[in-house]
Amino acid sequence: MSGASERILRIRSAIAIAAMLAAWEIVGRFELIANGAFPAPTAILSGLWADSDLYWRHISASVRSASLGFVIGNVIAVLMAVLFVQFPATERLMSGINITLFAMPLIAVVPVLVLAFDGSTPQVVLAAVAVYYPTMSSMLLGLRNVDDRLVDAIRGFGGGSLAILRRVRLRAALPALTIGLRTAAPAAVLGSLLAEFGSGSRWGLGTFLLGSLGAGDPARLWGIGLVATGIAGVGYGVFALVAKVTTRQVASETLATSPVPASGSREEHPVTRFLYALASLIVALGAWQLLLAVIDLNPILTRSPVGVVRFLFTEDGSGEARARLVTALGETLPAVFWGLAAGLVAAFVFAVVLTLLPSVGRSVLPFALISQTMPLVAFTPLIALVFGRGAWTTIVVTISVTFFPSFVTIAQGLAMTPRRAVDVVQIYGGSKLTVLRLVSVPSAVPYLLAAARLAAPRALLGVMVAEWLATGRGLGNLLNESRGRLDFGMIWSVAAVSVVVAIALYRVFVAIDQMVMKRYLGG
Amino acid sequence: MEYTDRRTFLKTIAMGGVGAFLMAACGDSSSSSPTASSASSGSTSSAAEMRQLAFQAAWINDAEFIGYFIGIDNGYYSDEGLEIDYLSGGPDVIPESSLLSGRAPIALTTPDTTIKAISEDGAKLKIIGTQFQKNPIGVVSLVESGINSPQDLVGKTLAVPPVNTLSVEAMFRLNDIDPADVNIVPYQFDPTPLIKREIDASLDFTVNVPFSIREAGEEATSFLLYDYGFTTYNDTVVVTEEALNERRDDLVKFLRASRRGWNENFQDLDKYPAMFGSTWFSGTGRSVANETFYNNAAKDLIDHPNGVYTMTEEDIAANLEALASIGINGDRDMFDTTLLEEI
Numbered sequence: 001m002s003g004a005s006e007r008i009l010r011i012r013s014a015i016a017i018a019a020m021l022a023a024w025e026i027v028g029r030f031e032l033i034a035n036g037a038f039p040a041p042t043a044i045l046s047g048l049w050a051d052s053d054l055y056w057r058h059i060s061a062s063v064r065s066a067s068l069g070f071v072i073g074n075v076i077a078v079l080m081a082v083l084f085v086q087f088p089a090t091e092r093l094m095s096g097i098n099i100t101l102f103a104m105p106l107i108a109v110v111p112v113l114v115l116a117f118d119g120s121t122p123q124v125v126l127a128a129v130a131v132y133y134p135t136m137s138s139m140l141l142g143l144r145n146v147d148d149r150l151v152d153a154i155r156g157f158g159g160g161s162l163a164i165l166r167r168v169r170l171r172a173a174l175p176a177l178t179i180g181l182r183t184a185a186p187a188a189v190l191g192s193l194l195a196e197f198g199s200g201s202r203w204g205l206g207t208f209l210l211g212s213l214g215a216g217d218p219a220r221l222w223g224i225g226l227v228a229t230g231i232a233g234v235g236y237g238v239f240a241l242v243a244k245v246t247t248r249q250v251a252s253e254t255l256a257t258s259p260v261p262a263s264g265s266r267e268e269h270p271v272t273r274f275l276y277a278l279a280s281l282i283v284a285l286g287a288w289q290l291l292l293a294v295i296d297l298n299p300i301l302t303r304s305p306v307g308v309v310r311f312l313f314t315e316d317g318s319g320e321a322r323a324r325l326v327t328a329l330g331e332t333l334p335a336v337f338w339g340l341a342a343g344l345v346a347a348f349v350f351a352v353v354l355t356l357l358p359s360v361g362r363s364v365l366p367f368a369l370i371s372q373t374m375p376l377v378a379f380t381p382l383i384a385l386v387f388g389r390g391a392w393t394t395i396v397v398t399i400s401v402t403f404f405p406s407f408v409t410i411a412q413g414l415a416m417t418p419r420r421a422v423d424v425v426q427i428y429g430g431s432k433l434t435v436l437r438l439v440s441v442p443s444a445v446p447y448l449l450a451a452a453r454l455a456a457p458r459a460l461l462g463v464m465v466a467e468w469l470a471t472g473r474g475l476g477n478l479l480n481e482s483r484g485r486l487d488f489g490m491i492w493s494v495a496a497v498s499v500v501v502a503i504a505l506y507r508v509f510v511a512i513d514q515m516v517m518k519r520y521l522g523g
Numbered sequence: 524m525e526y527t528d529r530r531t532f533l534k535t536i537a538m539g540g541v542g543a544f545l546m547a548a549c550g551d552s553s554s555s556s557p558t559a560s561s562a563s564s565g566s567t568s569s570a571a572e573m574r575q576l577a578f579q580a581a582w583i584n585d586a587e588f589i590g591y592f593i594g595i596d597n598g599y600y601s602d603e604g605l606e607i608d609y610l611s612g613g614p615d616v617i618p619e620s621s622l623l624s625g626r627a628p629i630a631l632t633t634p635d636t637t638i639k640a641i642s643e644d645g646a647k648l649k650i651i652g653t654q655f656q657k658n659p660i661g662v663v664s665l666v667e668s669g670i671n672s673p674q675d676l677v678g679k680t681l682a683v684p685p686v687n688t689l690s691v692e693a694m695f696r697l698n699d700i701d702p703a704d705v706n707i708v709p710y711q712f713d714p715t716p717l718i719k720r721e722i723d724a725s726l727d728f729t730v731n732v733p734f735s736i737r738e739a740g741e742e743a744t745s746f747l748l749y750d751y752g753f754t755t756y757n758d759t760v761v762v763t764e765e766a767l768n769e770r771r772d773d774l775v776k777f778l779r780a781s782r783r784g785w786n787e788n789f790q791d792l793d794k795y796p797a798m799f800g801s802t803w804f805s806g807t808g809r810s811v812a813n814e815t816f817y818n819n820a821a822k823d824l825i826d827h828p829n830g831v832y833t834m835t836e837e838d839i840a841a842n843l844e845a846l847a848s849i850g851i852n853g854d855r856d857m858f859d860t861t862l863l864e865e866i
Contacts, residue, residue, distance in 0.1 A: 054805065115617070118610070200583040203806060210583060210613065211585075213713060214712055214713055214731075215735060215809060216713075297624050298646075300645070301620050388721075477709070480614070480686075486617060
């Protein structure tokens with residue numbers, strides 16, 4: 001793109017953003033939406049100004065635990081990625097734990113963390129958990145994607161795998177790592193805020209939100225939401241800058257969130273594969289058991305894997321417990337499905353619009369970026385203010401968490417439309433729309449599926465947070481209710497079941513993906 | 524706290540040693556509530572004499588716990604030789620779990636969960652006093668809707684937090700009302716639906732939410748579940764049996780100093796909410812006016828002619844009866860009133 005048209009695009013984007021802000025101001029001033037649930041930007045700003053002392057203390061507490069968790073989680077993630085690339089078998093053994101950390105709804109872990117740790121440790125641990133997967137997967141991809149010729153050269157000079165790691169892989173992984181860190185930064189903020197909200201720690205934006213919820217002051221809720229988004233956005237921006245320096249490949253945009261396919265050759269014997277899968281399951285359950293031994297709590301508070309199975313199947317009252325869990329699942333799963341579908345459709349439509357009308361796409365992009373970085377827990381109450389406490393809120397929350405990663409993935413697919421296929425259509429006089437219909441959309445389908453795979457676990461998290469904070473239904477509510485009823489068996493069961501559901505959702509889309517790909521490639 | 528070292532050590536191992544130094548740095552400043560330690564550091568000259576006592580509250584700082592803040596700031600606990608490690612609560616904090624995990628030997632709980640933990644899970648806990656003689660939970664509505672008793676709810680929509688559904692249904696049965704005649708919907712502790720008249724009434728803390736409703740320009744009325752047969756305490760003071768055996772003296776001292784704090788508060792209900800606005804209540808997202816309202820409304824539910832925390836035999840029996848009606852079966856042995864006699 002030439003410098004002049006780039007400048008025109010920028011001006012247009014600025015005008016569009018200014019227009020949106022002006023419209024928001026008018027809507028807020030005259031309380032046009034939901035009786036003033038949408039306060040004017042100036043009202044939010046004056047609230048921020050009035051409470052600025054408080055905000056600083058809350059911000060510094062949140063930033064402190066988020067950064068501590070960010071550092072710890074990333075150090076572990078980098079070390080694990082190195083371990084996996086040096087000893088590929090370890091990755092396959094750890095795959096059960098990795099996929100759990102990828103898919104696990106953070107909200108389900110908070111009650112368990114608060115049981116095990118005190119002070120600000122739950123915030124730090126949750127932030128660390130939230131950053132582990134994006135960083136580990138990016139780093140691993142970076143370590144693997146190396147120039148074979150360099151590897152051969154080192155081997156030729158008698159270097160072993162350590163020399164290859166040091167001289168080739170670590171250097172090659174740097175750009176991918178920074179992209180992983182970019183995704184991890186907002187995740188750390190979300191982790192910290194969620195745990196603050198649950199543990200009611202003295203300072204932190206999550207706590208501020210908790211205390212402000214019942215006060216009926218929409219401007220305050222918006223202030224907290226925007227500040228939290230700002231912090232997450234700064235984290236994202238800093239590492240985006242670093243990433244720009246370390247890499248010039250725009251194509252690696254989605255590296256950070258793409259699950260890494262497990263290593264291991266395709267021709268492997270099915271029995272070996274099965275044994276590896278079994279071993280990774282055992283390792284994951286063993287880690288659970290080990291964690292219980294390490295935190296060493298009164299057995300009334302904890303449940304081992306066997307304990308959860310007993311609670312749901314053999315103990316007294318297991319029938320009733322199962323029934324409650326199944327009812328909750330029956331409320332949660334349809335919401336996940338519809339929210340996910342809506343988020344994917346929105347992302348697909350938006351990606352298509354972007355290819356046809358780049359200037360429109362550009363002006364909306366900042367808002368899409370906000371939806372990516374905004375901490376879920378801070379925005380759900382705002383969405384509830386505007387959309388009420390029913391199914392709409394759940395759907396909107398779910399769209400907001402699934403939209404952006406899906407959009408990035410799909411847009412990338414559309415951008416990689418083979419040039420020659422486009423030329424063929426255009427030679428025969430096809431319009432832009434015909435190109436879209438015959439070439440772009442079909443070639444974006446695999447990316448749509450990849451997006452679904454990534455977004456499904458996020459959709460579950462979105463639905464559970466909405467259920468907890470707004471609608472009072474489903475798994476999110478059952479978790480909250482079990483806490484209130486001191487039902488430790490149910491707390492652990494909901495946590496375990498939600499992880500299993502998230503992994504199952506992910507697996508379903510992986511399977512569909514493989515089926516479709518086989519058709520594409522085999523047909 | 525003798526177990527702390529071991530737990531900290533194990534947690535460090537849990538982090539794989541990678542972030543060990545970071546964990547240590549983080550554990551440092553989080554181990555105690557900053558305000559509590561700074562407030563009590565005024566008298567650190569005799570710190571060697573002070574015995575640490577961790578106290579788990581039930582929610583984030585608000586007027587519900589003002590008696591303890593007064594006790595800490597006015598030195599009532601240090602007069603007894605105690606240094607309070609005040610732990611605030613939150614949605615995911617289960618006070619009983621702080622007791623069972625050894626984080627605190629004394630906590631404020633709801634009697635239903637504590638008795639359930641003792642009777643069903645075999646938790647070794649004892650109730651040694653109660654902050655609220657009458658549970659402040661009740662049915663809140665706008666004055667215009669004329670809901671002043673359970674009978675008035677027939678045919679109306681009542682929002683109930685899922686945790687309290689059983690208690691509300693028990694209250695209806697005690698008043699010969701079929702729960703099916705009331706439209707019960709889930710409630711999330713937000714007065715907005717009531718103000719917007721999406722619901723007719725909600726179950727909430729009667730000492731708190733009417734303030735938010737008034738701020739929104741409406742006038743609220745309420746009645747307590749307690750006054751219609753669901754006779755339970757709230758913020759029961761619960762200790763571990765271990766603490767009862769080994770630190771009985773400290774527990775009595777805690778009750779004495781805390782009662783002193785509450786009595787001081789009752790002298791002038793407007794004084795301390797304003798005074799704590801920039802310390803204990805700072806940054807909680809709630810206004811001083813809100814805390815003042817709460818403090819005034821809560822006094823009659825807390826105070827007792829025999830002194831704050833009193834548990835009479837009749838009231839204990841009434842609690843057990845009410846809880847039995849929702850399937851929670853406790854007995855007199857779960858209460859220990861002898862510490863109150865020593866205050």
